[in-house]
Amino acid sequence: MTQPTPPRPLTLQTPAEHPFAEFVRILGKGKRGARGLTRDEAYAAMTLLLEGKVEDAQLGAFLMLLRHKEESAEELAGFTEALRAHLQAPAIAVDLDWPTYAGKKRHLPWYLLAAKCLAANGVRILMHGGGAHTAGRLYTEQLLGLLQIPLCRSWDEVERTLGQDNLAFFPLQDWAPQLQRMIDLRNTLGLRSPIHSLARVLNPLGAKCGLQSIFHPGYQAVHREASRLLGDHAVVIKGDGGEIEVNPDVISHLYGATDGQAWDEEWPALSERRHVKPASLQPEYLLAFWRGNVEDSYGEKAVIATMALALRGLGQNRDTAFATARQYWDARNRSI
Known part of the structure; x- marks a missing residue:
């Protein structure tokens, strides 16, 4: 009688966390754990967004968590600095x-x-x-x-x-x-x-x-x-x-x-x-x-x-x- 082949053991691998997940977690970690982004964190988050390195689900969660919390001056400044660095606009005189x-x-x-x-x-x-x-x-x-x-x-x-x-x-x-x-x-x-x-x-x-x-x-x-x-x-x-x-x-x-x-x-x-x-x-x-x-x-x-x-x-x-x-x-x- 042929013995049944034992099942192969499962190989479990913990997937690496997406780099943008950190910023969603900062904003959404409950009433006591959540906080706003620092200026540097806002810069880093916006850089990933501008480079297209963020999943749609992350983008929606990030924007609505910010909306619910209400954005801070530090966050706006960090976001703006990231955009300006990414944009590299030419020098054009404007009043x-x-x-x-x-x-x-x-x-x-x-x-x-x-x-x-x-x-x-x-x-x-x-x-x-x-x-x-x-x-x-x-x-x-x-x-x-x-x-x-x-x-x-x-x-x-x-x-x-x-x-x-x-x-x-x-x-x-x-x-x-x-x-x-x-x-x-x-x-x-x-x-x-x-x-x-x-x-x-x-x-x-x-x-x-x-x-x-x-x-x-x-x-x-x-x-x-x-x-x-x-x-x-x-x-x-x-x-x-x-x-x-x-x-x-x-x-x-x-x-x-x-x-x-x-x-x-x-x-x-x-x-x-x-x-x-x-x-x-x-x-x-x-x-x-x-x-x-x-x-x-x-x-x-x-x-x-x-x-x-x-x-x-x-x-x-x-x-x-x-x-x-x-x-x-x-x-x-x-x-x-």
Whole structure:
């Protein structure tokens, strides 16, 4: 009788831990064990993300754990340093870094007219955005053609366009596609991720001043501190709808960072009564307003105050900034 062959013993091998698992564990190790990332850890984690060395499951867990915890200034600074090192952007002189990622839903994007007017007066502005990721909002990318804001698809185009027009829009997907992919997960994960906040801090060309708009209370000071840690000059506000646009109906608090020092400034509301928001957003109305074919109290105050904000970031005091902004607006070339 043939004896049965004994089963071969199992060979158990413990798989090596994925290098990114450490960072998920730091954020998610329970109420007592979890903590935020240090600046160096944030740098290392973002480097792996940018190099495509992270599994999708890890990416989703990482972003949502950060979102639940709320990102710190140290984390934002570390993430930004990693992106800048990875990006190796060329040296292009820029006055203002102008991130535009939120979109508008209550008022028209008056900030675009402010940027155009500043550019017409020699202020060099790099705008960048992450596409129309949320339904029901009007995004910068949708108005570039209407308002004749140049769309660039490479750093060479940015440099050439800034030399000609002082204003260029460069989509995030063309210079940091890894971050664009994370932003695009918004509808998969059901929540915005910290990358929406991070994009405001990046200032990829090291502009003289980075303008930032953070809508949610409490985050403005965190962003200011991240820019201070990076040694950047920045002005952070709670802009209308999350865009860099002063709401003239409310008090505006400026959170500034200059030469490593934090400063605060409060601007009073410019209108005694709140304006009624329009029933619908008609982009062509912006053209009519620029050309002087219609008057709009809210729009005029928003445009001039937003220009003043930018000029304040470039070193002018408030009164001078408002006077200069008014001069620029009144003397604009109305053909567009």
